[in-house]
Each structure stands twice: as structure tokens, then as C-alpha cells.
Amino acid sequence: MKRFRGWALGLLSLTLGLLLTTVVASASYLHTATSFTQQSVNEGDVLVVLVPEDAGGVRVSGWSDATTDHVKRAMAAADFEGKAQQRVEILAPADLMFARLVLLGVGNPADLPRYVAEEMGAALAAHIQGSKAESIVIDSRLVTNPGVNADVVSAIAHGVELRSYRFDRYKSEPAERPGQRYQWVVSNASAAERAYNQLNALAQGVFIARELTNLPGSDGYPAAFAEYARQQLEPLGVVVTILDREQIRELGMGSLLSVSEGSQHKSHLLVAHYKNSDDERPIALVGKGNTFDTGGYNLKTNAASILRMQTDKAGGAAVVGAVKALAGQQAPVNVVGVVPLSLNMISGEATLPGDVVVAGDGTTIEVANTDAEGRLILADGIWYAREHLDARVIADIATLTGAKVGALGTQYSAIFSDHDDILATLREAGELTRERVWQLPLDGYEDVVRSRIADMKNTGSPGAQAGAIFLRHFAGDTPWVHIDMAGSALIDSASGIHPEGATGYGVRMLTEWVKIYSRQH
Template identity: 60%
Template structure:
């Protein structure tokens, strides 16, 4: 009996710690054409103040019915407004949905994506399998393409599901979306760019959602490799012994108490010549806090999301490779797991980072900056990056300062700040600058070159990391609180939202343009 119980326990542990592999994310399909197709739902994109729907090939009875419904419902086409007409007269569809787009010239990409998410949620509440989206009331060809493709992108982003651990998952949305557009070729090309971006977001969501026992450092790195290499990305994975040999004691020390030791993932998309820009993402795959143990059950249960920064940089490189972007970019993901054991790092210990400087461990729960320090140093020293942006779920102090509407950005480089803010506005992953100057001595250590704690907390983390970038143009994005949705909202389902992928993807291309 004892032997049988022991076997079951071992088998259970082996299952929970098994490595995961990539899987398809969507069952929906999107296509573009210029003609009306058979559909269960017909969606009309309606500009504001439209009073007469003059739709090609509609009978006068159909037109009169829909126009009358608009008048009764006082539907004006205001952005985000929606009106559904069931069993429309003279039309071979079950439902007509009028979706207001406001003034098409003023409809931002982010707002159009929100409309797509709204549409996706509505369609999923029906049994419809075929959805036709008619955009002919948007007469400007460029705006027609812009709005239609962004709408499809938003629908896809909302339809993601993380269900790999459910024995009987709910059925995923299965629809064929056909978008009737003015310029099919341009729409297809723009959609392919956004679809590649969506795939990067999905990868980031998946990696962040993985529980600690499934998304540990080696498993994370191998998952990323399987996704990235088929796209032409060069992937290098350094194991714990290589990390030790390179002197990266700051990264190694965080995982020394775990049997899942630290790894370093390097993923290089060379779509252009010259020095690369580096994206360094915090990849703490589970954070117990170490001996500075997290004591809130509501907090610790989400600590598998502490790898969201690493997931974001992997997703951004995947997106750029999928887009065949003409950029030279490398993702660096220092990966660790912060566990208590007899071998774990202790408060008061001193470690030596890759650059040879020493760090006093003021708190084992300030581990993110420890692993990022060696990641930033590696990008500077071994990859010769011309600019470095690191991204991390780093400090609760950032949430106290900015909440979750903005991430905090710390930099002394005006070009980096300006381009990050511009990229963030475009995709609504917004950043707001916080200062670095005026905080002399906040990470001073009595026994080492610096300590990994200080107050105010967000500045202490940023100033700590700034040292390891040295003279390389550098920015730190503290995205604490931004990477997880407790409930579905807009383009994001419940759970990990892939925050940072869209910001960094846009930023890399923007920085490439402005720094050439």
C-alpha cells in the first residue's frame, strides 16, 4: 500500500511539472473580399450621423426596415454604439448588426480594436458561424482598410482562451469572418501584420498564464525556442552552469534554492544590419518571495505572472519576425524561480554580478532586479546592443504611483522616452515618466557595492538597474499591475493579457526609424 501511494505521488508530481508545448490559439478564421457572402450575421460599419443606409443590392423593403429600426432606436452611428435587427425583411441573414464607428477619420486603431472585441463578444453569444462585415459606408479607402483590419485584430485578441489544463474546456469560438472591403490586397497585407502581432500576444499570454510547476525556467526557454526558431529567429539558451561560468551570480543566486535553476534565453531576429536593440524581460517564473516570504494568499497565487516581462519580450520578437520587420532586435530573458530551501539565498548574502560588482541582498523578494541586472549586462557586454529597454513586473510602488492605467518609464534618454510614449499611445499600453535624479544614496550598502532595496521602491529598482546599462542608451519599464486582468475587458480575456508585446513591437520599429 505504501509503495502504491508513493508511486501515485511521484506520478502526480511528474504530471504537474511536465514541460508544455505550443498549441493553436484560435478557431476563428478571417478573410477579405469585395462582394456579399452568405452569412448568419451581417455587420454594417456605420459612420456617425448616417440617416439612410444605402447598401448595394438591398431591396427598398430591406432598406426601409433597417432605416426605420435606426429611427426608433435613435441609433446615430456614434462610436461604440450597437443595434441588432433580428430577421430583417428581404435579407437572407438571421441578424443585422449596426456597429457605430463615429467619425472614421477620428477612429484610432485602439478604438477600432475595441469595436472588434465588442463584436466578437456579441457574436459569441449567438449560434452564428458565418459573419459578414460590410464596410462600404466608410468611403475613404485608407480608412476602410485601417478600420476593418483593426476590427479583425481586436476580435482575435478577445477570442484567446487559456484552457490547456481543463479536462473539459468550453468550446472555443468557431466562426468564419468575411470582411467586405474596398481594397482587398491592402487589407490582407495589413491584417497579416496584425495577425502576426496577435500571435506574439498569445504566446506572451500563454507563457505568463503557465503555473509555476509548468513554466519553470528551462520549460519557458524551450517553449519559446519551439515558437521562434521556425520564424527564423536564432535562439540560444544558457543553462545554470554556463551562467555560473560567465560570472552572473546575481541571476544564478535567485534560483540556487530550487531544483529548477536559472537559465538565460537569447532570441535574435536580424531583419536588418547594424547593432541590435535589446529587449530585456524579467522572467521570474514563480516568486514565493524567498525567505522574505509573501504572506498574502491572494498575492502569492498569482506569482506565476512574475514572468510577464520575459513573456513580453519573447512575444515582441515573435511578432517582429512574423511581420518580417526590417529591424535588428534581440530579446534577453533571464529566467529564475524564487523558492525557499536549505540552499536558498538568504537576506544579508552578497552576490557578484556579471560586471564584477557586488550586491547585498537586502530582501530576497526584490529578486527581479537581480536577474535583470545580469540580463542587461549581458545585452550590453556580449550582444553590443545600441539601446536597451528592460520591462518587468518589478515594484508595488509603481502601482501606488500610477495604478494600472500607465506603466512607469525611467530613462535619461529623450529619444527613448519619446518613442516609448508614442508607441504606448498607439496601442494603449501607455507609459508615464518617473524621475531618476535626486535619489542619491538610496541603494547604498554598508558591505557591498550596492543593495537591492531602497525607498522610494520604484526609483530604487530603476537606479539599481541603471548601473548595469552603463553608457548604453537605456530605459526601464515597470509594468507591475498591468499584465493580468481579473476579468475580461475590451480586447483582453480574463487572466494574462500579454501586456508589453504591442508596446515593444511598435517601439522597436519606431526607434529604428528615428535613430537611423
């Protein structure tokens, strides 16, 4: 067995002790380091100066006239005005103990959107990683308002970290991870560090979601996913409960149970509860955790499609990541994450097309297509959040339908709800984090999941609406929203705040939405 860096292999006995499989241990996500100071730092490999658009020239404390003149001429040659995302680089700047000087425009800092600052940090990280620089000093003192300074600095640092993540646990000789030391010269070190710590907790949530999504099907199966999440969440004060196949069966959740019956890795239900408020009833986040999707007997026959099916657990990963982020931020919320976990395979025990299963609420479901398994497991997850956790609102998130990608592409997630307040707060969270959402209609589609032989079936047309109509049934009278994030779980090449691979999409939006919704309700 190969030795993989940064993680260990353990053994888990399943199926009466006859089957031994590997359990994935936690990985180290970053090698970069971040610190804050109010003192000038006069040497390093790269000096970055944040320049507002109205700075009226660039002169930093301690610079000589020769340095200032060199910078002035370079700015003029590059038409650099300090507009947001403008960047100019000066090699061997006069009289400075740095090999490179980078001027980074921040526009009007008070109006700089958080997501733009994060994109700037990601672009800076990618630029730096293309050099041999190890020590990077970022001087932000031209952004003079202390509160604005802290917000801008923390958002740029957040972007640096998000871009610097690497998934390399399966590389026998992995390339060196980005290992730069970032020193931030700020106007108020304690304020900047507080703002940074909040976004660093958010980044840690994104990283666990990326890690879980990236895991191959044979390593990220239901029990392993649940155990990995437990190890990450319990040290933060999150109460974690993991239900196995027999407990799921005893609760009558036959819809969830049915999807994994063809696999040696049976269905599980992960429940992660973080309570740090006086709210008696929790906000519930329910994420699809289908750890690999062959399609079952409605087998996926496209090689490129099935190769990406470890990402079918990205909704569940986003829920775990959001709970981790909120706990790491010590946010004043009562939130519970529910992740129904399955592995959709083919065997003599697998569910057949046309079979009828019974969900936890007693609804009978005709399995018209075994490849529409996500809504089968989410149905029991949503019902569990309503019936056993007394959720005051439920948001489910899933890589659910190709129809959503056909309708909206990957720039927006589709959202479905009958509740205007939920829709408005989700839009706000989406705009803040640039994980944007667009409402699709429910009205008029009530009959698309009608079955001839059961209460309902798990398919219908149009596909995105059919999935949403199906799931709405299991929320009952509880306020509910469905988020179809299909197409957003994985990218083939680095872009913006994302390195190649799993994006961790949904963590940032859900984290902000829980806080916004909690404040308003």
C-alpha cells in the same frame, strides 16, 4: 495523468538525469477564421455593416426598399448616428438572408484611433459569442477610402482575435472556444489582407505572451519557458540561444544565478535575435522571467498575492511575444530579446537575506530582501545585452514593484530614463496601442540603494525609484529605459481586448516602439 486538449507532454531530464519533469508543448490559440472579399455575401447568421457618421443613411448594394426602410426606422428608434462604437441590432431584418443585422458606427473612419477600432472588434466578438452565430459577414464598403478601409477593418479584426483567445489547456472538459467564421466585404481585398496580416502577427505575439504568463510555476519553470520560446521563434528565422546554469556561472552572472539556487529548476538565460536590417547593433529588450516567486526567505505571506506569482514572468513573456511579432511581420529591424529566467524558492541552497552576490560586471550586491529578486536577474540580463550583444539601446520590462501600482495604478506603466528620445518614442508607442506609460523621476534618488557592506543593495525607498536606480547601473553608458508594468499582467474577468487571465501586456507597445525607434535612429 489527465489528457489535455491541444497540447502534448514530453520529458526533460535535469539534474544529472535524476529529475523528470514535464515540458509544455505549443497550444492552438484560436478557432476563429478570417477571410476577405470584394464580392457581396448575401447570407449567413449575422450581417454587420460598418457605418460612418456622415453616411447619410444606410443602403448596401442588393438591399430592397423594404430592407432599407426597416433599417432607417430602427436607426431612428435607437438614435443611431454612426458615431464610433455606437451599435444597434435588428432581429430578422426584412428581405435579408441573415438572422441578425448589426449596425456598427465608426465615426469619421480617417480619424478613428486604432485602439478604439480594436476595442470595437473585441466588443463585437463578445456580443457574437453570446449568440449561436457561426457565420458573420462584415460589410465595410460604406468606408469608401481604400487605405482607410483596410486600416479600420484590420484593427477591428485584430480586436476580434485578441478577445477570442482562451487558455484552457488544463480543463479536462473545456468549453467550446469561439469558432466563428468572419467574412469581411472590403473595397480592396489585397490591401485589407496585407494590413490584417501585420496585426495578426502582432496577435500571435500577444498569444504566446499570454500563454507563457498563464503557465503555472511547476510547468513554466526556466528550462520549459526557454524551450517553449525556442519552438515558437526559430521557425520565424529567430536565432535562439539558451544558456544553462553552468554557462551562467562561467560568465560570472552571480546575481542571476543566486535567485534560483533554492529551486531544483536553476537559472537560465534566453537570447532571441531577429535581424532584418542593416543596423549592426541591435535594439535589446530585456524582460524579467521569474517563473514563480515565493519571495524566498522573505516569504510572501498573502495567499491572494502568492497565488498570482506565475505572472512574475510576464515581462519576459512580453519580450518573447514582441520578438515573435516583429519576426512575423518581417519588420526591418535588428532586435534581440534577452530573458533572464529563475524560480525563486526556499531550500538549504537558497540565497539568504544579507548574502552578497557578484553580478556579471563585477558589482557586489547585498541581497537585503530575497523578494526583490526581479532586479537581481534583470541586472545580469541588462549587462549581458550591453557587454555581449553590444546593444545600441536597452529597454527592460518587468512586474517589478508594488510601489509603482501605488503611484500609478494599472492604467499606466511607469518608465524611467535619462534619454528624452527614448521616452518620447515609448509614449508614442503606448498611445498607439493604449498600453500607456508615465515617466517617474530618477534625479535625486541615486543613494537609495547604497549598501553598508557591498557596492549596492537590492532594496530602497521609494521602491519604484530604487528598482530603476539599481538597474540603471548595469546599463552603463548604453541608452536605457526601465518599464515597470506591475499590476498589468493579469485580469480576473474579461475586459476590452482581453479575455480573463493573462493580458500579454507589453507585446504591442514594445513591438511598435522597436519599429518607431528604428526609423528614427
